[in-house]
Amino acid sequence: MKENEYTIKPIAYIKNALNTKFGVPRQSGLAKELISEIVFQPEYRNPEALRGITDFSHFWLIWGFSEARRDDWSPTVRPPRLGGNERVGVFATRSPYRPNSLALSCVKLEGIKKDNTLGDIIEVSGADLMNGTPIYDIKPYLPYADCIPDASGGFAPDGGKVLRVAFDSPIPADMTEKDKSALTEILSRDPRPQYHDDATRVYGMSFGKYEVKFRVENEDLFVVAITAEK
Numbered sequence: 144m145k146e147n148e149y150t151i152k153p154i155a156y157i158k159n160a161l162n163t164k165f166g167v168p169r170q171s172g173l174a175k176e177l178i179s180e181i182v183f184q185p186e187y188r189n190p191e192a193l194r195g196i197t198d199f200s201h202f203w204l205i206w207g208f209s210e211a212r213r214d215d216w217s218p219t220v221r222p223p224r225l226g227g228n229e230r231v232g233v234f235a236t237r238s239p240y241r242p243n244s245l246a247l248s249c250v251k252l253e254g255i256k257k258d259n260t261l262g263d264i265i266e267v268s269g270a271d272l273m274n275g276t277p278i279y280d281i282k283p284y285l286p287y288a289d290c291i292p293d294a295s296g297g298f299a300p301d302g303g304k305v306l307r308v309a310f311d312s313p314i315p316a317d318m319t320e321k322d323k324s325a326l327t328e329i330l331s332r333d334p335r336p337q338y339h340d341d342a343t344r345v346y347g348m349s350f351g352k353y354e355v356k357f358r359v360e361n362e363d364l365f366v367v368a369i370t371a372e373k
Contacts, residue, residue: 153277155183160322160351161273164210166334168271171248173302173332176325178253181265181278188262193255201284204248207277208239216242223337224299235297248272249284306331306364315353315369326350330357330364
């Protein structure tokens with residue numbers, strides 16, 4: 144290892160219903176109904192490490208783009224918000240294609256549950272991480288320091304459009320209301336690439352044990368099928 148290099152390893156992994164990259168919220172906090180679990184690696188399953196954690200309502204997760212790693216990097220990228228055509232500097236974006244594939248997300252603490260095998264598991268909401276994503280560190284969110292009300296959002300000043308979601312297909316009897324709410328919230332943020340606009344195209348995404356098919360027409364998203372994945 145070179146003198147200035149630093150090796151990090153996961154302390155935990157995320158566990159949730161987002162099994163593929165397609166459908167993952169583009170930013171944290173957009174899918175507030177989605178519950179995720181932070182499951183620690185065996186060597187970090189010490190309850191003392193979580194002492195005082197419930198005094199905080201939100202946390203920063205430092206995690207890795209495990210599905211977007213590459214050996215090289217580009218100084219410019221094409222953000223979806225700009226239609227996928229205009230290039231800007233990689234450090235002016237949250238693109239996963241970076242010199243180091245690290246990311247930062249703010250999540251809300253929902254609780255801590257104890258598991259006889261996995262130890263203490265942190266339950267959070269609002270995560271924009273795919274199931275199985277490695278987490279490298281957890282730090283408390285401090286409102287007095289981390290909240291900047293008059294900050295500029297550059298080319299992404301808001302959360303983007305919100306679609307109306309309609310279920311044209313029966314909802315599986317075993318899907319909970321909580322899961323339905325989380326799925327609705329994710330779909331309302333339009334999982335499609337932002338430069339797609341084909342009202343006849345049917346898209347598919349994985350959500351937990353279900354395969355969800357949908358199409359979008361103007362500001363409306365229609366769920367056309369929800370089936371159990373094989």
